[in-house]
Amino acid sequence: xxxxxxxxxxxxxxxxxxxxxxxxxxxxxxxxxxxxxxxxxxxxxxxxxxxxxxxxxxxxxxxxxxxxxxxxxxxxxxxxxxxxxxxxxxxxxxxxxxxxxxxxxxxxxxxxxxxxxxxxxxxxxxxxxxxxxxxxxxxxxxxxxxxxxxxxxxxxxxxxxxxxxxxxxxxxxxxxxxxxxxxxxxxxxxxxxxxxxxxxxxxxxxxxxxxxxxxxxxxxxxxxxxxxxxxxxxxx
Numbered sequence: 001x002x003x004x005x006x007x008x009x010x011x012x013x014x015x016x017x018x019x020x021x022x023x024x025x026x027x028x029x030x031x032x033x034x035x036x037x038x039x040x041x042x043x044x045x046x047x048x049x050x051x052x053x054x055x056x057x058x059x060x061x062x063x064x065x066x067x068x069x070x071x072x073x074x075x076x077x078x079x080x081x082x083x084x085x086x087x088x089x090x091x092x093x094x095x096x097x098x099x100x101x102x103x104x105x106x107x108x109x110x111x112x113x114x115x116x117x118x119x120x121x122x123x124x125x126x127x128x129x130x131x132x133x134x135x136x137x138x139x140x141x142x143x144x145x146x147x148x149x150x151x152x153x154x155x156x157x158x159x160x161x162x163x164x165x166x167x168x169x170x171x172x173x174x175x176x177x178x179x180x181x182x183x184x185x186x187x188x189x190x191x192x193x194x195x196x197x198x199x200x201x202x203x204x205x206x207x208x209x210x211x212x213x214x215x216x217x218x219x220x221x222x223x224x225x226x227x228x229x230x231x232x233x234x235x236x
Contacts, residue, residue, distance in 0.1 A: 028057035031231065033095060040095060042102040042126035044235045049125040051095060054231035064121065065194065065225040075196045078221060082204050085214025089189070091230060094220050097189045098126045107184075109154065113192045113200035114224075122234030124191070124227060128153070132192070132199040135206040143167050146210060150180070154188065156212070157181040167210070176211030189218045194225030 031053040032038045039052035080088055094110070101108045112119050112127040119129045130153060133139045135146055143164040150156040158167075162179045170176045188207075192199035204217055228234070 031055050031057070033232075034092060037095075040099045040102065042098050044125040044127075049233070049235050051098060051125050051233045053233075059231055062228045065228045070196055072196070074198060076198065078195055078198060078201055080221065082201055082217075082219050083208060083214060086204065086208075086217050086219055087215075088219045088221050090220070090222060091227060091232065093218070094124065094189060094191070094227075097187075097218070098124070101126055107155070107186050109186045109188055111188050111190045111200075111203075113190055113203045114197075115199075118193065118224075120236065122236060123224070125233055125235040127191075130203070132203045135203040137206065138202075141206070146206060150185075150207070150210065150212070154212075155184045155186045157184065170211075171209060180211055182211070182213050182216075185213060185216050187216045187218065188212075189220060191220035191223040194223040195221050196225075197223055 030038070033040075033051075033053060039050050041048050041050050043049070082088070097108050098110055101110065110124060110127040112123045112129045113132045113135075114123075114129070115131050115133060116129060123129070130149060133141065134149055135141055137146075147158065147164060147167060151158055157180070159179050159181065167176065167179050170179045190200040190204060200219065200223070204219060207217065208214065224234075
C-alpha cells in the first residue's frame, strides 16, 4: 500500500471511529433523575411537558451557565440561608414540588424571579415568571404593585377597607397581620440564575418585609445554573 492510500485509510478509519464514539455516547447508559425516577410530566403554558435529564452521555453545559467569575458586585455568592424559617432546597426537592403541582396541588407555585429576557431562553417546566423587578422597591416596585402580586397570584387576602397606605403603616409598625390574611398563601418555590444571582433573594426579602410567612418560602439556591449543569429539561 502506498503512502497516500495508507493516510487515506487512516483518515477514514478515524472518522468511522469518531462517529462510533459519538453514537455510543448519545445512546449510552440511561440518565435518571434518581435511581427510581426517570422523569415527571408537568403542565407548562397549558401543555404537558416532561422534566427529565439529557440522555446524551457526552452532553456539556449550556455556555450561558459555564462562566465561573462574573463580577461581584452585582453577581455575588448568595448565602445558603436567607433567614429563619426559609428552607433552602435542591433539584430533587424542586422536582418533587413540580410533581405535586402537576397532580393538582394548587397551594404550590414555582416562581422564576428572573427578568423576561432570561426566562425566554428557558425555564424550569411548570414555573411562572414573577420578575424580581415587580417585587423589589429598589427596582421601582410600589407597595400597591407588590400587594397586587401577593393577592392576585400568591393567594394572600387583604383586610376589608385596607389600602397601600395602611400596608406601609403596618410594615413600619412591624406587624402586617393587621392588613393581610396569609391563611391561604401559597408555598412559593423561588429561583433565579444560580448561587451568584441576587434576584430571587431580593424578591424573598421584599415578601418577608410584607409579612409573607417564612415557612411558605422555599429557596432553590442552585437555580438555572445547577439545573442546566445536571442536564434537566427546560421550557420556553
